[in-house]
Amino acid sequence: MKQVTLSHVGKTYGGVDAVHDFSLTVKQGELVALLGPSGCGKTTTLRMIAGFVLPTAGEIRIGQHNVTEMPPYRRSTGMVFQNYALFPHMTVSQNVGFGLEMRNVARADIKARVLEMLRLVHLDHLLDRYPRQLSGGQQQRVALARALAITPDVLLLDEPLSNLDAKLRHAVRIEIRQLQRKLGLTTIFVTHDQEEALAVADRLVVMNKGRIEQVGTPRELYDTPRTAFIADFMGRANFLRGYVSAPGTFLTQSGQRFYFSGSAPSSTSILSVRPDCIDLVPGDAAPKHPNVLSGIVRAITFLGPVNEVMIGSDTGQTISVHSRTASHDIASLKEGEPVRISWPVKASQILDASDWPDNEGRYKNRTED
Ligand SMILES: Nc1ncnc2c1ncn2[C@@H]1O[C@H](COP(=O)(O)OP(=O)(O)OP(=O)(O)O)[C@@H](O)[C@H]1O
Ligand SMILES: [Mg+2]
The missing domain is CATH 2.40.50.100 (RNA polymerase II/Efflux pump adaptor protein, barrel-sandwich hybrid domain)
Incomplete structure (x- = not known):
């Protein structure tokens, strides 16, 4: 497990700042929630850490390595996308094993690892199902198992609970937190739900219009918001x-x-x-x-x-x-x-x-x- 450091990171799309001067260190084993209104730059930030989007400014480090321009598959980041994006033509076990296959892991090892990951998310009885045969919550957990299968240094979760009903959302969020603690995963969790952020995170980063508005523990942001925007956003x-x-x-x-x-x-x-x-x-x-x-x-x-x-x-x-x-x-x-x-x-x-x-x-x- 490694820490993630962003230094003055920015992303401009045709003259528009999606993310501006973003600096943050996420410590090893820490869960940081990134939150803010729609369009404030959360997904862009996560995609830059994963390597799917190239920053137009600044530097990103995972552990000691400068990964700013490194392709995604060399970064050791596991990502769960905003709409859980499973491969529809692959079974549950093929989805979970995909990253390992890309890394040329031996077939027998892939099989064992896939089973281990699916046990972790309580889905080892659904190995041969296709995504369309799963409920939303089950798909969500397959996406999580797929992200974890490669033993990432950094886990990136983009609104991983957005399509679940309130009860399942609560259950899966507890599951994610327990897994994250158990495996000591450095995790960045994007949500626009402030209650969810308060419940799961060690620290919160609130963004507004591409910029960091305030960083702190859930208690600090709730009790001592620095601006009216934060006070209004946090409850x-x-x-x-x-x-x-x-x-x-x-x-x-x-x-x-x-x-x-x-x-x-x-x-x-x-x-x-x-x-x-x-x-x-x-x-x-x-x-x-x-x-x-x-x-x-x-x-x-x-x-x-x-x-x-x-x-x-x-x-x-x-x-x-x-x-x-x-x-x-x-x-x-x-x-x-x-x-x-x-x-x-x-x-x-x-x-x-x-x-x-x-x-x-x-x-x-x-x-x-
Ligand atoms: N590929 C792109 N080309 C142009 N503009 C983009 C692109 N991707 C994102 N943007 C813009 O960058 C800004 C930040 O988008 P981003 O997806 O990071 O927001 P977000 O915080 O994840 O929002 P949401 O909560 O709705 O998911 C938005 O104004 C968006 O329109
Ligand atoms: Mg988003």
């Missing part, structure tokens, strides 16, 4: 416009005062607070936290373990609050009635708003699932 967030009027104090455009901890960059003008960090204040009770806002309940939506309460707030903005279904605060709430909400100082995040696109409060290029 739900409410955004209030305004400015930092004094250390630790944020003033909205409509004159409300809110408090935050830590320093804030000077160019900021967005306060972000997540729906699950906000408490409903029951009746006349004293608010638990210093940040308090009043409004009218617009809608209550049952989402299973939580209810989403949409509140038309005094700032003029609609605020989303996630309240646990089991809590009794939610039981007394009625649509059309006044309500107060509060949140802790540390739940206010002050963000760089230089990339803030409009006054609507949402990103237009956000990928909704």
Whole structure:
């Protein structure tokens, strides 16, 4: 197993930057998730690492080797493509054995290895089936077995779960993570599903328009997003416009005062607070936290373990609050009635708003699932 290093890698298609100045080291045995909206350059980045696309700038290393211009079959990368691309005219075992045959491995060894790989993904009973005779999830696992068969130094997964239903998606994602850990595979996993990325990855790389927006552990990106784009991309967030009027104090455009901890960059003008960090204040009770806002309940939506309460707030903005279904605060709430909400100082995040696109409060290029 080897580490992967990209230094200032770029790819231009006819003057358009698909990927720009991309630098990243994926450590040996690490699983890094690459995520971002459609068209942000994820597949292009993965294809450059695999060797199917030649970069127009920068250098790619696998271990000590500069592989920037090396053909794919000499790189020792296993790739699962966005649409799992099995060879339709080959059986399951022929598909899995393909890479070994290309490498002139002896027939008996191929047979043993194919069986071993198919056992790993629990498909050793379907050796002679053709792809069209398999379910989507089974095809996905054959694609994974094929990528693993050559004992790659680096495993590249391009939205490997995109065509599975929610339940299978969850099961296969756990399977991939366990395999990856067991084999100590250096892995880059592309997804546009932020929940999936949070669940599987050691580190996340969020891309936006061909560039890296932020790199960090799932916790770091969720808790301390550097920009409004990241806060919005990594789960739900409410955004209030305004400015930092004094250390630790944020003033909205409509004159409300809110408090935050830590320093804030000077160019900021967005306060972000997540729906699950906000408490409903029951009746006349004293608010638990210093940040308090009043409004009218617009809608209550049952989402299973939580209810989403949409509140038309005094700032003029609609605020989303996630309240646990089991809590009794939610039981007394009625649509059309006044309500107060509060949140802790540390739940206010002050963000760089230089990339803030409009006054609507949402990103237009956000990928909704
Ligand atoms: N062969 C190509 N020729 C011209 N432009 C391309 C080519 N391949 C990709 N692009 C462009 O490069 C950009 C990045 O594409 P890429 O496929 O890497 O996006 P992605 O992040 O994988 O998106 P998705 O989530 O939709 O799969 C897009 O604007 C795309 O149109
Ligand atoms: Mg893609």
